[in-house]
Amino acid sequence: MSKTVTLIPGDGIGPTIVDVTIELLDAAGADLEYDRQLAGMAAVHELANPLPPETMDSVQRTGLILKGPLTTPVGSGFRSINVALRKELDLYANVRPAVTLMPGGRYEDIDLVMIRENTEGLYVGVEHYIGMQGDPKAAAESVMIVTRYGAERIVRYAFDYAVANNRKKVTFAHKANILKYTQGLFLDVGHEVAKEYEGRVGFEDMIIDACAMHLVMNPYRFDVLVMENMFGDIVSDLVAGLVGGLGMAPGGNIGSDVAMFEPVHGSAPDIAGLGVANPTAQFLAACMLLDHIHQGDVADRIRTAINQCLRTCEAVTRDLGGSASTREYARAVMDKLG
Ligand code: NAI
Numbered sequence: 184m185s186k187t188v189t190l191i192p193g194d195g196i197g198p199t200i201v202d203v204t205i206e207l208l209d210a211a212g213a214d215l216e217y218d219r220q221l222a223g224m225a226a227v228h229e230l231a232n233p234l235p236p237e238t239m240d241s242v243q244r245t246g247l248i249l250k251g252p253l254t255t256p257v258g259s260g261f262r263s264i265n266v267a268l269r270k271e272l273d274l275y276a277n278v279r280p281a282v283t284l285m286p287g288g289r290y291e292d293i294d295l296v297m298i299r300e301n302t303e304g305l306y307v308g309v310e311h312y313i314g315m316q317g318d319p320k321a322a323a324e325s326v327m328i329v330t331r332y333g334a335e336r337i338v339r340y341a342f343d344y345a346v347a348n349n350r351k352k353v354t355f356a357h358k359a360n361i362l363k364y365t366q367g368l369f370l371d372v373g374h375e376v377a378k379e380y381e382g383r384v385g386f387e388d389m390i391i392d393a394c395a396m397h398l399v400m401n402p403y404r405f406d407v408l409v410m411e412n413m414f415g416d417i418v419s420d421l422v423a424g425l426v427g428g429l430g431m432a433p434g435g436n437i438g439s440d441v442a443m444f445e446p447v448h449g450s451a452p453d454i455a456g457l458g459v460a461n462p463t464a465q466f467l468a469a470c471m472l473l474d475h476i477h478q479g480d481v482a483d484r485i486r487t488a489i490n491q492c493l494r495t496c497e498a499v500t501r502d503l504g505g506s507a508s509t510r511e512y513a514r515a516v517m518d519k520l521g
């Protein structure tokens with residue numbers, strides 16, 4: 184049965200890479216219908232609201248979002264709509280697979296998955312200034328909140344993901360040596376949940392700074408990584424760097440009722456409108472969506488075509504050292520569909 188997806192083309196390069204993604208999905212035979220909705224700057228311009236109720240109504244109906252990047256103004260203006268979407272829809276698990284697709288980079292054959300807690304930690308938004316001696320900003324405080332509930336569901340998600348995807352090991356990265364309470368609770372829960380999967384999935388815990396070093400020295404020792412929100416934010420960009428950069432990295436934001444798929448990169452205002460953006464991360468985000476709704480055979484066709492194109496075609500985009508436009512590269516990928 185055909186599935187309806189809430190489609191948010193987004194800002195900057197978003198509409199360009201989303202348009203070719205829909206063409207590719209159609210060409211590959213994805214059984215999808217699209218409910219186009221606005222969010223971010225595009226929604227501010229048309230509806231004077233960065234997250235309009237029409238968009239949220241659509242999401243409640245479909246439970247599924249394919250999203251381009253959204254621009255967040257720095258400093259002033261509305262807060263991040265990406266963070267708002269994750270929070271309001273309780274999309275607690277951020278899943279970012281990193282797989283080498285283009286040979287000749289720093290590493291060959293990377294294949295690991297980063298799972299980041301998406302709702303707690305330092306991102307709960309509990310922060311304020313402390314005034315002292317006439318200086319209203321003499322100090323500032325941000326509160327890190329970790330709950331047993333939040334820790335348990337993200338670690339369980341990581342293990343269930345490992346089981347479902349035939350992965351062998353979960354590495355739990357933390358800073359419990361210094362943050363004995365917040366990170367300590369997170370680590371305790373990690374060990375408790377790991378026991379339930381003993382004999383099925385391996386488990387190790389590792390201090391986050393050592394983990395960063397090992398990821399650069401020998402990324403092959405990792406399989407599934409799980410960590411709290413801010414560590415995950417930082418390390419997932421590092422992991423994207425292992426496989427050729429942001430243009431290649433897709434992400435899923437998964438909750439109990441809704442799942443949202445998007446590239447890891449932003450709206451790239453520096454190249455917006457030039458027609459040269461690399462749409463691969465958006466393609467791969469669409470593939471993750473297809474996997475999620477049991478159209479994995481279509482996703483595999485698309486991934487194989489991307490793979491062949493990146494290994495053999497001349498037509499790659501500028502960020503990968505080529506000179507093809509977004510559209511020329513997308514056409515080359517479609518030509519490879521078996
Ligand atoms: P960015 O990811 O948009 O760009 C960083 C650099 O990578 C730029 O030089 C850009 O040209 C390049 N780049 C990114 N994606 C590319 C692609 N597909 N092909 C070729 N080159 C690409 O990060 P930046 O500039 O920090 O953020 C721009 C805006 O995007 C900001 O408003 C930010 O808040 C927002 N953003 C949105 C995200 C989302 O919607 N999930 C995630 C990250 C940032």
Ligand code: MG
Pocket residue numbers: 416417420
């Ligand atoms: Mg980030």
